[in-house]
Amino acid sequence: MIYTVTLNPALDYFVSVESFKTSEVNRSKADHKAPGGKGINVSRVLKHMGQPSVALGFIGGFTGEYIKSTVQQEEIQTDFIQVEGDTRINVKIKSDVESELNGVSPNISSDNVRDLEKKFEKMVHGDTVILSGSVPNSLPPTVYQHWTSLLKKRGVEVFIDTSGQPLVEAIQAKPTFIKPNHHELSELVGDSIQTFEHAVPHVQSLIDSGIDYVLLTFAGDGALLATKEQILTANTPNGIVKNSIGAGDSTVAGFVSAQKEGMELADAFRFAIATGSATAFSTGLATRSKVESLLADIQITAYKQ
Ligand SMILES: Nc1ncnc2c1ncn2[C@@H]1O[C@H](COP(=O)(O)OP(=O)(O)OP(=O)(O)O)[C@@H](O)[C@H]1O
Numbered sequence: 001m002i003y004t005v006t007l008n009p010a011l012d013y014f015v016s017v018e019s020f021k022t023s024e025v026n027r028s029k030a031d032h033k034a035p036g037g038k039g040i041n042v043s044r045v046l047k048h049m050g051q052p053s054v055a056l057g058f059i060g061g062f063t064g065e066y067i068k069s070t071v072q073q074e075e076i077q078t079d080f081i082q083v084e085g086d087t088r089i090n091v092k093i094k095s096d097v098e099s100e101l102n103g104v105s106p107n108i109s110s111d112n113v114r115d116l117e118k119k120f121e122k123m124v125h126g127d128t129v130i131l132s133g134s135v136p137n138s139l140p141p142t143v144y145q146h147w148t149s150l151l152k153k154r155g156v157e158v159f160i161d162t163s164g165q166p167l168v169e170a171i172q173a174k175p176t177f178i179k180p181n182h183h184e185l186s187e188l189v190g191d192s193i194q195t196f197e198h199a200v201p202h203v204q205s206l207i208d209s210g211i212d213y214v215l216l217t218f219a220g221d222g223a224l225l226a227t228k229e230q231i232l233t234a235n236t237p238n239g240i241v242k243n244s245i246g247a248g249d250s251t252v253a254g255f256v257s258a259q260k261e262g263m264e265l266a267d268a269f270r271f272a273i274a275t276g277s278a279t280a281f282s283t284g285l286a287t288r289s290k291v292e293s294l295l296a297d298i299q300i301t302a303y304k305q
């Protein structure tokens with residue numbers, strides 16, 4: 001089974017504003033809500049790709065209820081832990097540029113953590129766990145590292161999509177897969193990564209440390225996938241970007257989905273990039289037909305040192 005873990009879900013509130021101005025009353029011309037948080041997005045895109053998953057994580061209050069009921073209506077299995085306090089609301093403003101205001105997590109107690117860890121104890125070889133998004137302030141930044149070690153000992157594949165200190169800590173436990181964007185890699189290695197050439201030595205040392213897959217994305221400027229055996233690069237297809245929120249989560253879902261379908265590495269990489277771009281080119285999250293329409297526009301090439 002595939003499990004997604006969202007420690008810090010969110011009700012995403014999207015507003016479109018003609019020309020957003022600070023220090024003024026701005027009125028939106030359109031808005032909509034969606035259940036969010038990185039792992040939840042991964043579960044939703046997996047569902048669109050035809051892959052079942054179980055969404056785990058912490059939810060609370062009316063916002064938590066909204067997330068749970070919406071995700072369940074989409075026929076995604078959930079096994080959330082109920083916490084005190086309300087799940088945050090993240091505001092996504094689309095104007096001349098995209099701006100985001102992400103809220104803080106409600107408090108997560110040690111009992112809440114124990115309840116989640118009990119669920120990990122039932123996971124077995126062949127399962128995949130995707131640990132995605134920010135870590136609430138009430139938890140240590142080492143949680144992903146701790147759970148990666150614990151899950152790997154159980155034979156579970158661990159995919160991590162996070163940033164900052166939780167990513168620094170998590171890579172010590174050698175997860176199966178990480179998906180930094182070039183800004184996150186730059187922060188991780190203390191260097192400003194702008195090109196594939198510049199990224200390769202850093203990506204190579206992550207692979208040498210024992211991570212199986214590093215998928216590095218550069219938004220609309222391509223991506224690079226490294227394993228112990230090979231380094232591949234991809235272009236991103238051209239299109240009109242309608243919403244880049246959740247594009248990275250879609251890339252992760254695309255890769256996992258392709259692997260579960262048994263695709264070869266290059267095809268799985270192409271599928272992952274198509275899924276990320278399908279979300280970027282849509283108002284909601286990627287659909288399977290949109291992904292398939294983009295596959296032919298993505299060329300995968302072996303990287304030459
Ligand atoms: N301008 C774009 N054109 C085409 N595809 C895009 C564009 N921006 C993002 N994507 C798609 O989304 C994927 C992830 O983008 P990005 O590198 O911005 O990751 P991210 O920062 O994790 O994403 P997110 O915006 O969800 O946080 C890219 O690999 C690509 O497939």
Ligand SMILES: O=P(O)(O)OC[C@@]1(O)O[C@H](CO)[C@@H](O)[C@@H]1O
Pocket residue numbers: 008010012035036037038041090100102132133134135245246247248249
């Ligand atoms: O604050 P975090 O956990 O880093 O990111 C949360 C978030 O911005 O990520 C998703 C898009 O990737 C959104 O659904 C959600 O609001």
